[in-house]
Amino acid sequence: MTRRLGIHLIAWAIGLIWLIPFVGIVMSSLRPQRELIHGWWNLSPFTLSLDNFIEAWNHPSAPLGQGIRNSLIVVIPATIVPLFIGAMAAYGFLRFRVPFSNTLFLIIVLLMSIPQQMVAVPLFRFMRDVGLLDTYTGLVLVHSAWALPWVILFLRNYLSTLPPEIEEAASLDGANRFQIFTRIVLPLSVPGLASAMALQLTWAWNDFFMALILLFDPDKLVATQRIPLLRGQYQVDWGVLTAASLLTMSVPILVFALLQRYYIRGLVGWTLK
Amino acid sequence: MARMMQRRRIWHHPRVRDGLAFIMFTGPALVLIVLFIILPAVQTIVLSFTDDTGAFVGLRYFREVLANPDTWNIRRFPPGIPPWGSLVHNAVWILVHLPLSVALGLILAVVLDKAWGATVLKSIIFLGMVTPMIIGGVIIRFLFDENAGIITAILRGIGLEALGRTWTAYPETALVALILGSVWLWVGFSMILYSAGLATIPREYYEAAAVDGAGPLQQFWHITIPALRPVTLVIVAMTILWELKIFDIVYTATLGGPGGATMVLALQMYFYAFRALQFNHAAAVATLLSLFTFIVGLWFTRTMRT
Numbered sequence: 001m002t003r004r005l006g007i008h009l010i011a012w013a014i015g016l017i018w019l020i021p022f023v024g025i026v027m028s029s030l031r032p033q034r035e036l037i038h039g040w041w042n043l044s045p046f047t048l049s050l051d052n053f054i055e056a057w058n059h060p061s062a063p064l065g066q067g068i069r070n071s072l073i074v075v076i077p078a079t080i081v082p083l084f085i086g087a088m089a090a091y092g093f094l095r096f097r098v099p100f101s102n103t104l105f106l107i108i109v110l111l112m113s114i115p116q117q118m119v120a121v122p123l124f125r126f127m128r129d130v131g132l133l134d135t136y137t138g139l140v141l142v143h144s145a146w147a148l149p150w151v152i153l154f155l156r157n158y159l160s161t162l163p164p165e166i167e168e169a170a171s172l173d174g175a176n177r178f179q180i181f182t183r184i185v186l187p188l189s190v191p192g193l194a195s196a197m198a199l200q201l202t203w204a205w206n207d208f209f210m211a212l213i214l215l216f217d218p219d220k221l222v223a224t225q226r227i228p229l230l231r232g233q234y235q236v237d238w239g240v241l242t243a244a245s246l247l248t249m250s251v252p253i254l255v256f257a258l259l260q261r262y263y264i265r266g267l268v269g270w271t272l273k
Numbered sequence: 274m275a276r277m278m279q280r281r282r283i284w285h286h287p288r289v290r291d292g293l294a295f296i297m298f299t300g301p302a303l304v305l306i307v308l309f310i311i312l313p314a315v316q317t318i319v320l321s322f323t324d325d326t327g328a329f330v331g332l333r334y335f336r337e338v339l340a341n342p343d344t345w346n347i348r349r350f351p352p353g354i355p356p357w358g359s360l361v362h363n364a365v366w367i368l369v370h371l372p373l374s375v376a377l378g379l380i381l382a383v384v385l386d387k388a389w390g391a392t393v394l395k396s397i398i399f400l401g402m403v404t405p406m407i408i409g410g411v412i413i414r415f416l417f418d419e420n421a422g423i424i425t426a427i428l429r430g431i432g433l434e435a436l437g438r439t440w441t442a443y444p445e446t447a448l449v450a451l452i453l454g455s456v457w458l459w460v461g462f463s464m465i466l467y468s469a470g471l472a473t474i475p476r477e478y479y480e481a482a483a484v485d486g487a488g489p490l491q492q493f494w495h496i497t498i499p500a501l502r503p504v505t506l507v508i509v510a511m512t513i514l515w516e517l518k519i520f521d522i523v524y525t526a527t528l529g530g531p532g533g534a535t536m537v538l539a540l541q542m543y544f545y546a547f548r549a550l551q552f553n554h555a556a557a558v559a560t561l562l563s564l565f566t567f568i569v570g571l572w573f574t575r576t577m578r579t
Contacts, residue, residue, distance in 0.1 A: 141305065
């Protein structure tokens with residue numbers, strides 16, 4: 001019994017240690033700068049205020065409120081588009097046998113390994129030439145393309161667990177392939193789509209590099225791009241910086257909290273089967 | 274009439290119909306992938322082998338990049354202090370971060386497996402993975418800051434005055450701070466995968482082993498570890514890919530500094546391309562980095578299939 005208790009205590013001690021950095025940023029975001037000079041763990045005096053959040057939200061050179069709005073404008077289509085297109089492709093790869101489709105699939109899967117830096121310069125030039133540089137449309141298209149390899153791999157594995165008999169019954173009833181896909185396959189794959197959505201929302205929101213090279217109008221910058229700009233001129237203003245960090249983190253944390261089961265299944269699903 | 278019938282028959286031939294359906298369903302995805310991944314990646318390869326006039330120059334840019342102390346500065350390697358060059362920094366990152374992440378993830382998964390409130394504890398540890406890495410860099414800076422940081426305060430408290438300075442501001446400590454911080458951020462990944470892996474091991478294995486007189490440590494060594502081999506493989510591959518691609522954390526925590534002491538390949542590529550406007554050298558760095566990640570990806574897909 002005492003050994004059991006020991007395990008629980010160790011587990012909770014680890015959990016608390018892991019939480020300390022987050023406690024630190026919450027504490028310093030909620031307190032005025034003058035109280036933080038001797039560290040956020042000094043609790044006297046202790047004044048709570050939302051000033052840091054208000055200052056970060058309306059910051060004169062990099063207002064985070066605008067950044068969060070811009071991030072939403074990018075992330076919502078950058079999740080819907082690859083989910084739909086990726087689900088179609090996953091279905092195509094699973095159901096229709098054509099020569100070399102397996103090789104093609106393997107190439108797409110291998111694309112997951114290459115870093116974004118590999119496309120940066122040509123992508124910048126291409127976007128400039130087609131007039132999509134510094135536009136949300138351009139960034140949405142790039143995010144969609146980069147999400148597709150994983151979405152296709154994940155959803156193909158998911159769809160392969162669905163029984164094909166249902167589709168066969170529908171095709172006997174005269175439904176065409178696209179109708180079978182939208183009316184039968186998509187509704188049946190809602191759990192898989194929820195997993196892909198949870199992860200893609202987080203990845204697109206957390207992205208920094210693609211936004212860094214493709215968006216540069218100060219009014220268009222997304223939330224993650226504004227974090228490095230909020231550091232303060234001579235001295236780091238930890239109050240504002242941590243408040244901005246918390247606001248930017250809150251969206252992926254909310255997605256994780258609401259869709260936790262799907263999130264973890266998305267992460268684990270394709271590895272263990 | 275007969276010819277039209279024949280044409281219709283070809284149209285309805287199962288293989289042709291499957292081919293058309295395949296194109297219709299995968300077409301949009303393939304167009305996006307080709308336009309925004311494959312084509313620019315191929316152009317980057319071309320850029321790394323040709324000069325501004327388009328003439329083929331062989332490995333010239335690769336040689337220049339590798340001869341540059343930005344990339345390879347091995348003479349300063351221990352006992353000297355960083356900068357050791359981006360390539361060496363990435364390698365050190367893998368050598369330190371990989372074993373720590375794998376071992377800690379496994380220990381946490383096992384310890385938390387039967388603890389009270391395991392779900393809450395796992396969520397706390399997983400928070401680092403949910404956090405945007407650009408903020409991960411902010412948090413690392415914050416933890417190791419001379420005035421605001423709790424780690425430096427603790428170290429001063431136990432008498433280690435020399436480690437009480439802002440770690441990210443000095444070449445001796447900046448790389449260590451980033452690597453340790455990145456362990457804290459990434460361990461949630463290996464822990465979650467190991468937790469899922471533990472749940473797939475049948476209870477009977479342990480019961481049978483206990484009947485045979487195996488203690489907890491023996492059970493762990495002879496049942497748990499071998500059963501988790503496939504998960505370990507996934508974790509190792511994904512972790513190495515992440516370590517090679519590291520960018521955001523360094524960007525906010527140090528911007529590769531001080532004096533290049535935390536420069537990594539991905540950030541070096543960005544500086545070459547978008548600050549120095551040396552597109553060919555940037556392309557060579559990107560191609561080199563992709564070569565490494567591609568080898569890991571290839572190794573991973575091959576071992577997963579067998």
